[in-house]
Amino acid sequence: MNFDFSDEQKQLRDEARRFLSENCTPKEVRAVLEGKAKYDAKIWKGLADLGLLGIAIPEEFGGAGAGRLELCVVAEELGRALAPVPYSSTVYLASELLMLAGSDAQKKHWLPKIAAGEAIGTLALVEAVGDATPKSIQATVSGGKLTGRKTLVPEGEIADFAIVVAREKAGDDARGVGLYIVDMKGAGVSAKSVETVDPSRNHAEVAFSGAPADPLGQVGEGWSCVDKVLDRAAVLVAFEQIGGADRALEMGRDYALDRMAFGRPIGSFQAVKHMLADMYVAATLARSNAYYGAWALSTDAGELAEAAANARVSATQAYQLCAKNNTQVHGGMGFTWEFDCHLYYRRSNLLALSLGSLTMWENRLIDEMRKRNAAA
Amino acid sequence: MNFDDTPTEAAFRAEARAWIAANAPREHEADLRASPFGRVALRNTDIIAASKTWQKKKADAGWACLHWPKEYGGRGASPIERVIWGQEEGVFGKLSGLFIIGHGMCGPTVMAFASEEHKHKRLPPLASGEEIWCQLFSEPAGGSDLAGLRTRAEKSGGEWVINGQKIWTSGAHHSDWGLLIARTDPEVAKHKGLTMFFLDMKSPGVEIRPIKQANGQAEFNEVYFTDVRIPDHQRLGKVGDGWNVSLTTLMNERLSIGASMPTGFPELFDLCERLDADGRPAIENRHVRAKLANWATKSNGLKFTGYRAMSALSRGERPGPENSIGKLVAGSTMQDIAQFALELEGPMGALRRTPGIDETGLFVAMLLRSPATRIEGGTDEILRNIIAERVLGLPADIRLDKDVPFDKIPTKGR
């Protein structure tokens, strides 16, 4: 059994960590959080220069042609550093959808640009409150033109293109749902910034009125493509989550060792120690589950759907717990703008929602477990 | 067992209700009702001016600081009358936020320790809201461990010279007076070298800087003291007795009976009526119901614990220690409720304000504010210690710093 990353992958992690610790400090995160920029273009360029935007993109399309395990390693570091860049939208969602459903021409057009850092992509899915379902998709494409409203598009203001989930046939099931590539800087697109619980990542409400829409894959297959890519993204976001959870745990531990009260470090009080031990337990379980997700993702195993839901549920819970308890361990200082605790608290809550709610992933996990048991 | 007033209580309630009906600032009622969690906002009026106007009106009619003696601006009312007043004042009570610390903590300390002259001079304008007070206790190095504070007071003739820094001071920027605890002797054990004062917040050398909080707001301040001079007659209690004086202040923390701590439960319940889950109202979903039921019992438990305390007051008894559970239960419950509300909304839950669902941004506000509730005025961990020690009678934690001179206590963890 070799249930671990290889030495080369660990080297890649060190490289990513080194780059991010030099270029992506809380100062850069705060600049975006406080509205001074919509994302950090310098970090984005650095990631492109290091070849980290096209890790999983085949060489023929300008990428490094490495596997998804390398992507997991980078995701963990981005989560740890709270990187204020459109990586998840561009790499886990847009780029994966292109590779899954794109024509040769579409791949040739977009993937090299993504790898070079010249195109930011995203997925425009959400239209209504609640988890997205085929029924919730009401944006329509007719005669190659897209009309409708997406209420929460990650990186909506900065994306160069979006893959929009829309329907060509009226109805409320998946049969009429397709995917369309839309030039976000082109005609018929207007994006309006919206504030979320974590403003260190750009989000917008986007209105499409007759925007030219280039079909990606077949109508009727759009929803199943989204489903597949959400599984892949769930594993990758789980790595961002465990990266963040680990950092929150370290911050809490360090503060507990340094902060004195009643003549002793607060980390010597059991109430504080046990909080930190619980964080460690949750983070460890989530890490092991994320590894299993990574294996399933990298081998495109039949278990991917279950492994992804398992990783997602575990990582969401672990990150929310670690971020919340880290703030609590920091006492009043944890509630200041100046300390970084709230950056993790915000991000933990954003990531908990970004690919669909915990409840949705809990349901997917049980569905998959049931399928497996029924097959056994 | 019943929920009725006694005849005396009923008479008092009728009087209060009639006066409020005739005098309350109805023009603000809608705004006050709509004010989202943790933030009172009025559309056309400055909240401070409106608060002061209402307070002055109450004071003039004898409805301010009800339980204080009349000669200091109060009404000499009984505790249960105070609770009844709170119930009747209802939403207009939101205009008293500005005065809570002054009336609840500073006033009682001044009453217990100041000279008669100071009491007559300072308490009536405090009661009527003409002067606002703040409390300067917490420091960067003394939060849960208040007695670890380091702000120095050194005697110089008939005055004390103050140098140091306070933190988490609510309302310092619009306060006229402050209650200050400082270290007068660092060579004796930590609890023994403290002394309490009150001071004019406009004194030279006092500098106030707002603290930007994790949720972006600034309710609190840092206050810096550079050679600030306080006359010795503004000392409260004996030199070196500040710890005991501070206990008086903290014990007098506003008796929150009747006004139960918000948990966000009614708001969540309402959200679940309106939201859709699997094509039906969320409230019909078993998963949602199980969570709601769990939080309902907490929220109701707090309410009825308040009722029990009220009954004790009504009988002229001292309420038991049950009320100490309020903040411990409410803080973490609100955090969990907020997280679940966002989860119910799906990805759009991440929006600061969710169109058509949560236009005021209530649940994100609760998510971002509740961590502070779990810390301010005693962290969850300190509150559990208090319950374990003072209510259940368990032994206190082992103290390494008790009989050590303050300047010999280690200040670095590693």
Next chain:
Amino acid sequence: MNFDDTPQEAEYRALARKWIEANRPDDLMKELAAADEIKDRDARTAKILKASKAWQKKKADAGWACLSWPKEYGGRGATPIQRVIWDQEEGKYGQLSGPFAIGQGMCGPTVMAYASEEQKRRYLPPLASGEEVWCQLFSEPAGGSDLAGLRTRAEKDGDDWIINGQKIWTTGAHFCDYGILITRTDPTIAKHKGLTMFFLDMRSPGVEVRPIKQASGHSGFNEVYFTNVRIPDAQRLGRVNDGWNVSLTTLMNERFSIGARLATGVPEFFDFAAQMRMADGTPALDDREVRSRLATWAARSNGLKYTAYRAISALSKGERPGPENSIGKLVAAPMTQDIAMYALDLQGPMGAISRDDNSPAGKLYQTLFHAIGMRIAGGTDEVMRNIIAERVLGLPGDIRVDKDVPFNKIPTKGR
């Protein structure tokens, strides 16, 4: 990243699989299951021991017992990863090794580290082959989480030590041949410093074993009373007053649980929820609330499994596994309790009916009680959190008021 064996591992696995295939103890497993139905403790114990000893002896004769022990003491000299592979292959048949877990996992390594060569050759092979069963006499009424607070006295008398006192929570004392025993030899010095370790014949005069009736009504544990029991000085393990360090060897050697999965209750609950019908006739597994809870538990249970995989990977590479594995019991024990309570709740008032059948509901009912013990045995949840906080996260130890105080000056009453 993959779940494949290295060529050497695969070869070893094939060897183990082949032997097990040829020697499958299916009949013994039936005996073991049948023993569950017997109410009388002595009769049940006898039946379990008979089946277990038969399988253990067979393994030992073929060189498959105590794999990591040196050959001369009855083992195989196998590597840690080989041991994990054996456990995986032995699978459910490993249940037959229950009575030997403490002896082979804790007593054996202590004897190996501290006994004379002659004693090792005398005692270890029959321990490995299951012909002699050992127990561990550590916990006392006054020394649970605080093991070093133990009060059982050993006083020197010529070449013997005379033991007086009481142990508690001794698993299997009623069927054991030998025991390792920690005692206090000097009460006038600090608590950790006055302890000494021995091993003794459990049939020595003055040893009395009494079953403890547990909250569940079962009796897996015992109290053991010592009245003027004599132990020859030759059976001392380690130096006089060095018993604390010797005990650490024992505890550190606690059976390397990697690969051997802790019971979490998740598979039982899954089966239960698949069979259980809600009031409206739909399977409980369709219910949103049941799903939400099961998903959280399943993710935690899977987390334990994959954490073990990470440790196995480290072993496979010849590395020492990280500290992650210390979380197992802390995760599993409270979870089994939550799962059991929820399973009862789903059945409504009927959930209160006592049952000890082998159905999922029956197993979960028993878990309700088993979980209480699991959250305490081998370290309470609270002690486990301390261990994680201190040894893994590097937080300071708790403040100790008894550290440098002579044992007989330490207060013994709370109030």
